[in-house]
Amino acid sequence: MTKRKFNIAVAGATGAVGGAMIETLARRDFPVNNLILLASSRSAGKKLSFHDREYTVQEMTRDSFAGVDVALFSAGAARSLEFTPAAVAAGAVVVDNSSAFRMDPEIPLVVPEVNPHAIGRYKKRGIIANPNCSTIQMMVALKPIYDKAGIKRIVVSTYQAVSGSGAKAIAELQGQVRDWAAGKPVQHSVYPHQIAFNCLPHIDTFLDNGYTKEEMKMVNETHKIFEDDNIAVTATAVRVPVFFGHSESVNIETDKKISAAEVKELIKTAPGARLVDDVDNLCYPLALDCEGEFATMVGRIREDESIANGINLWVVADNILKGAALNAVQIAEVLISGYL
Numbered sequence: 001m002t003k004r005k006f007n008i009a010v011a012g013a014t015g016a017v018g019g020a021m022i023e024t025l026a027r028r029d030f031p032v033n034n035l036i037l038l039a040s041s042r043s044a045g046k047k048l049s050f051h052d053r054e055y056t057v058q059e060m061t062r063d064s065f066a067g068v069d070v071a072l073f074s075a076g077a078a079r080s081l082e083f084t085p086a087a088v089a090a091g092a093v094v095v096d097n098s099s100a101f102r103m104d105p106e107i108p109l110v111v112p113e114v115n116p117h118a119i120g121r122y123k124k125r126g127i128i129a130n131p132n133c134s135t136i137q138m139m140v141a142l143k144p145i146y147d148k149a150g151i152k153r154i155v156v157s158t159y160q161a162v163s164g165s166g167a168k169a170i171a172e173l174q175g176q177v178r179d180w181a182a183g184k185p186v187q188h189s190v191y192p193h194q195i196a197f198n199c200l201p202h203i204d205t206f207l208d209n210g211y212t213k214e215e216m217k218m219v220n221e222t223h224k225i226f227e228d229d230n231i232a233v234t235a236t237a238v239r240v241p242v243f244f245g246h247s248e249s250v251n252i253e254t255d256k257k258i259s260a261a262e263v264k265e266l267i268k269t270a271p272g273a274r275l276v277d278d279v280d281n282l283c284y285p286l287a288l289d290c291e292g293e294f295a296t297m298v299g300r301i302r303e304d305e306s307i308a309n310g311i312n313l314w315v316v317a318d319n320i321l322k323g324a325a326l327n328a329v330q331i332a333e334v335l336i337s338g339y340l
């Protein structure tokens with residue numbers, strides 16, 4: 001019997017995440033029949049390749065989705081709000097990478113290694129939301145610990161790469177490093193301050209409670225994915241002068257005592273995670289090592305000696321892959337194998 005192939009649309013195909021989606025579909029040999037690449041009118045006519053074949057980018061309109069089985073959206077929240085109703089009306093299931101629908105109670109928010117059962121809830125609205133990159137990698141690392149020992153409280157600080165702000169931010173960091181080295185004045189436009197040789201405790205906009213939106217995404221999305229509003233979560237999101245790979249210092253208080261050795265054993269077999277923890281050989285997760293990797297790397301696992309049931313971890317993942325494109329493609333894989 002021939003394996004069914006699916007018509008896949010990528011909305012935002014010319015972007016950093018959209019490009020990674022196309023690559024990930026190819027790397028995972030996703031059964032694609034027709035690939036429809038969508039972007040703004042600025043990119044219409046541009047050619048992109050997939051499995052050695054060239055595809056022409058089309059301007060995204062409400063008529064772009066006829067015959068599409070799965071539409072992977074990464075063109076920003078405004079475009080998701082504008083175009084996903086047309087995609088769903090045309091019969092496509094939407095996997096949306098933006099924040100537009102994440103906290104909608106009728107729309108599942110999914111990390112496939114953590115809550116794949118939630119995918120079936122797509123049927124009501126035809127949409128599945130992809131969480132924020134910083135939430136995704138933390139969920140992959142914490143899921144086995146949550147299942148074994150329960151989690152009371154999470155204190156997380158992120159060290160987020162500039163690629164999370166798109167191609168212009170990558171160019172800004174490159175330009176600032178070059179200008180600084182040449183002794184020229186350093187300019188900034190994407191970020192409110194120089195990012196080269198600096199750390200900015202500011203990602204997305206500030207809210208009335210003093211937190212940023214990025215920080216509150218981590219709080220709210222953690223509750224929704226674990227289906228547990230009782231976990232106390234507090235986050236500090238920091239932009240650092242790294243091109244690819246988000247790092248996180250995660251401190252947790254568990255319900256039951258769990259040792260560092262037990263956590264290491266759990267991480268060894270946790271879906272989507274890789275234990276990188278051999279301090280005697282100076283081995284721990286590094287942003288520079290995660291580019292192109294599908295796994296979330298977890299290391300520096302140790303007991304928090306300041307409380308009875310505390311664990312510290314250092315969690316690193318490719319923010320464009322597991323944080324966005326890969327997670328979306330994995331959701332599509334579960335969809336086609338179990339639902340379509």
Ligand code: NAP
Nearest residue numbers: 012013014015016017039040043074075076098132133166
């Ligand atoms: P990007 O590199 O700036 O790409 C944006 C994409 O959207 C481009 O393909 C662009 O097409 C397209 N686009 C813009 N306006 C459009 C329009 N009117 N109609 C159709 N397409 C349009 O940004 P990115 O870094 O890939 O991020 C894209 C989005 O993905 C973000 O806004 C965010 O919502 C989501 N994201 C999520 C995560 C996460 O944490 N899960 C991480 C990063 C990004 P042109 O090239 O033609 O302008």
Ligand code: 3JN
Nearest residue numbers: 077097098099100132133160164165
């Ligand atoms: O800054 C990062 O490292 C991640 C950025 C995510 C992002 C960027 C622009 C718009 C998002 C997101 O996924 O939350 C959005 C958005 O859709 O709100």
